[in-house]
Amino acid sequence: MTVDPSGGPAAPDPEPALERWRLVLGPAGQPCLGGCPLGADAADRDAALGWLYDRDTDLSHRDIRASGAGRRGSDRRDGDERDGDRRGGSGPSVMTTVDWLDDITRLFPKETIERLQRDAVERYDVQDVVTDPAVLERIAPNPTLLRAVLRTKYLMKPDVLLLARRLVDAVVRELVDRLAAEVRRSFSGARSRRSSRFKLARDFDVGRTVRANLAHYQPQERKLYVQTPYFVSRDQRRLRPWQVILLVDQSGSMAGSVIHSAVTAACLWGLPGVRVHLVTFDTEVVDLTAQVQDPVELLMRVQLGGGTDIARAARYGAGLIDNPRRTIVALITDFYEGGDADELVRTVRRVVEQGSRVLGLAALDEDANPAYDRDLAQRLADVGARVGAMTPGELAAFVAEQVGR
Known part of the structure; x- marks a missing residue:
């Protein structure tokens, strides 16, 4: 239930599915809520999505993100509106990139955060995501940002470049760790049919172990007790340069x-x-x-x-x-x-x-x-x-x- 600050009767909370469609469509989708306002969290998500996707002038770009984040736009960048849409007022201050990063980190799951950051850098060219020290200190390293750093590093001042290098280091370390395991497996040699006295999990011979220990199967418990495990050896690769x-x-x-x-x-x-x-x-x-x-x-x-x-x-x-x-x-x-x-x-x-x-x-x-x-x-x-x-x-x-x- 959404509380009415004027003290009147509270408006009912919209259904989650309708609220999600409202986030997808932007303000144009407000009628689908049947007059209900967005909940507090959804309103914050809407503001964060609007900061990024409201700058899109092509409605055909609208698509449904993992979070329900697909939006219409008016080509605004960082609060700068077109002449025909400018107005005075006492509304909240313009959201900065740092504010936006803090908000999406609080409001969305990791996969959606990475998608939003990728769109900011690659689709809308929000370069301060990788050139502003305050932003780089907050942002979580990922491959999209690594690509952006490589494209924009020539624009960076020395202090910003140092922060960017830390981001590069974090992403590269994760990629190396992931690939190194595959490389080790590729170069570890082929499994042979010979038994091995070395008990390594990767060389566990499941078939022979099950066959050799069937006498220890307990039907009442539906468990097979292994008394003698078997392992296979690996052929040593004969490596030539x-x-x-x-x-x-x-x-x-x-x-x-x-x-x-x-x-x-x-x-x-x-x-x-x-x-x-x-x-x-x-x-x-x-x-x-x-x-x-x-x-x-x-x-x-x-x-x-x-x-x-x-x-x-x-x-x-x-x-x-x-x-x-x-x-x-x-x-x-x-x-x-x-x-x-x-x-x-x-x-x-x-x-x-x-x-x-x-x-x-x-x-x-x-x-x-x-x-x-x-x-x-x-x-x-x-x-x-x-x-x-x-x-x-x-x-x-x-x-x-x-x-x-």
């Missing part, structure tokens, strides 16, 4: 690929049988192999944007190859070539013909959601490159498979 050369497009649209390539290179670095090179490119080529052990420092050196000369990067990568039959070249790009496409195809053909594995990866992020020039990708596939999309874990597994042969 391999080169892994990552050529990463650092044009603006490839920020996610740059991040995950840096993390992948850091996880592969130092593994037995693997020598990693990491090279970024736009119209220039930059060899960042010396920074691979420190992915944070590496990412802070990346300069996103500019044109794309894939052929030049491919030529550089070909020049790094020591033993062609023990080399994997991963070309991570959207295949929109700004240089000589014919030269790129010729270079890839030469590398393949000399025995190297060439991967043309259209995406290298956790979603593996590629957008790329399919015509050029097909031309590279026609000369022997494997073209597709791999997550970092899938790339690590591919490398492990090749190294273990």
Whole structure:
């Protein structure tokens, strides 16, 4: 029940489903509440959603978020209204980005907070989310903000850059921890059928243990008591040295690929049988192999944007190859070539013909959601490159498979 501050009869609380639709539609959806006002929490959510989505002039952009956050708009930014909508009054002060972050942290679940922050940065270009020290001190690190930092770090003053670096460090540490487990599994060797005296949970032989202990099954309790567990051994990989050369497009649209390539290179670095090179490119080529052990420092050196000369990067990568039959070249790009496409195809053909594995990866992020020039990708596939999309874990597994042969 909503209390009427004038002392009159209290208005009934709206149904949750109707209140949710009101949040989705904005003030235009007020009639769906049948005259009931929004509850206190819903009103706060509405204000937080309005701060962001009311700046949207295109009604077709409206969609339903995880929180019910899809809105109409009037293209307002940070309280700045168009001339036809300006008015005086004694209303509350304009919400700042810091206020907004505090509010959404209080009002929404984590998944919705990340979605709102992503829309603020990527859809509405609210740059103070990553350039204002007061905001950076409050914001929770996540991959969206990491991409935004990489795009805007050149705008940052030294004190802001220091705070941004902490955000980069937190996100990268989480990504490395997540991928490192996949890499370790990929390089841990294949399970064999031989028994092992080493009792490791990952090598627990469920089938043999159940069969060997069936005599200890208690029907009344519906439990199987295990007296003798069995474990299997793993075949030791016979590792011969391999080169892994990552050529990463650092044009603006490839920020996610740059991040995950840096993390992948850091996880592969130092593994037995693997020598990693990491090279970024736009119209220039930059060899960042010396920074691979420190992915944070590496990412802070990346300069996103500019044109794309894939052929030049491919030529550089070909020049790094020591033993062609023990080399994997991963070309991570959207295949929109700004240089000589014919030269790129010729270079890839030469590398393949000399025995190297060439991967043309259209995406290298956790979603593996590629957008790329399919015509050029097909031309590279026609000369022997494997073209597709791999997550970092899938790339690590591919490398492990090749190294273990």
